[in-house]
Amino acid sequence: MIRMSKLADYGVVIMATMARERQPLDATVNARDLSEKAHIPLPTVGKILKALCRGGLLVSHRGPRGGYALARLASEITVLDIISILDGPVGLTDCTVAPLGACEMEATCPVRSPWHMINRRVLDALRGLTLHEMIDSTNILDKRP
Amino acid sequence: MIRMSKLADYGVVIMATMARERQPLDATVNARDLSEKAHIPLPTVGKILKALCRGGLLVSHRGPRGGYALARLASEITVLDIISILDGPVGLTDCTVAPLGACEMEATCPVRSPWHMINRRVLDALRGLTLHEMIDSTNILDKRP
DNA sequence: TTATATAGAACAAATTCAGTCCTATTGCTG
């Protein structure tokens, strides 16, 4: 089906929502509010936020008035960062992700090199979009060479 | 995990193998031979070949001395063709594939437009590689602007 | 000290995928 997981999908929405809501800098947002704003069930939001926090994209603050905040500027966070944390290494085939030598056909494989090229393009596309660009509606996103 | 299915993965390998083996034009290759050459179990190869045939990428020939042959020139078959047939429409998120109006958040969704851009890049990468380029080893595939 | 919010792991249900098998149909060949 060539989809990323729903967790990663939600993760991107959540991060975008956070970036957009962060009017006063260092303001923390709690899981409950995010759940409402993003229309995603609370337990799921919690799970995703924890993972993103562990991955270093968010910083957390416990206790009353606690919550989460972006760990870096929105312009320093890419879509690839988010997906990698929630879904593991990005790659269209197992062989492009597996360590060298893991596949026994490596020497004679007719598709290894082409896949690496395609994979790099996909990675570039994901790395090329930052959270900041994503929420900046004045930016014409649909321009292309 | 953001992988395509193994079926699609195998499908690309099989098509590449077919294109490479087709020394005498219109020679048909049967499933058994392909299974051996590509190191993929016979029943699975059969399943994939049937699907590719239904998808219009191969033509089949039944009976003794039967088999499969490419329906078009290798330069007219792209990786996207193969994957679309075996895995359905390519898209990283459900919303980029779903018909307009299927998602209730469409109007206010912060990530819809960015995803469409990324998706188009992925599609371009897959459409930009033909079977012919894939098996032409003299072609330096790793060149990039 | 108490209420609030996250940390982290464990868990059950649902979905998807991989791989196999079986029967029908087509066409060659003796």
Added chain:
DNA sequence: CAGCAATAGGACTGAATTTGTTCTATATAA
């Protein structure tokens, strides 16, 4: 014409992955 070889198509099973929930522990503000 009979028999064999190969694909067509679908059904089926077991495994793996994913989803979404729940529970307990820990930190912190008031």
